[in-house]
Amino acid sequence: MLTPFGQDIYFADGPPVPFYGFPYPTRMVVVRLSSGKVWVWSPIALTEGLASAVESVGPVGHIVSPNKLHYLALPEWRSRWPDARLYAPPGLAQKQKDLHFDAELGDEPDQAWMSDLDQAVFRGSFALEEVVFFHRASRTAIFGDLIQRFPEATTTGWKGMLMRLDGLVGQHGSTPREWRLSFLSRERARAAREKVLDWKPDQLLIAHGECATSGTTEIIATALKWV
Secondary structure (H helix, E strand, O other): OOEEEEOOEEEEEEEEEEEOOEEEEEEEEEEEOOOOOEEEEOOOOOOHHHHHHHHHHOOEEEEEOOOOOOOOOHHHHHHHOOOOEEEEOOOHHHHOOOOOOOEEOOOOOOOOOOOOEEEEEEOOEOOOOEEEEEEOOOOEEEEOOOOEEEOHHHOOHHHHHHHHHOOOEOOOOEOOHHHHHOEOOOHHHHHHHHHHHHHOOOEEEEOOEOOEOOOHHHHHHHHOOOO
């Protein structure tokens, strides 16, 4: 259920979820922190097999959502690991008042993972702000929805045409157009992009589309050139 992506980092693909009529693939990330605790990013639908695989990495200590769209599986993960700390991106705690979050993510990493991960918040959108992470040991940048890159072979018909118009198909990918337009102020988003590029990541893990193990800094710079 978990695929290694480098030292102490794994991913798992989940079932597609509908989004405005599009079947979007889902993907989560698991990191074993230097403390031995497990950090879970954007959890997918929970199964017994997945739970066992995650627990084989270590005890679940932190569950993170990168933006306020990635919350559907949070209740079942919170129920399975009630002692784990749950972290909200900007806006999610206000949207999902029935979930108790232990902290809100900011521009600096939580003390629990600051030696393993860095992070940056892309602010300035009236619709959706996202927290991007960087796993130091594997030099992997972790994006939720800000970068989507789908292969040509899987994007056919009118839906594929719309995705191409948005720049979401091909080697670099991009951010959906309606989300780009929601960034009325881009100064803080530019600062976040520069921080991400300064990490000089070797790998890219994303929730929707193809990940990358080379040329990552160029992919990110091109995908986010609209900022």
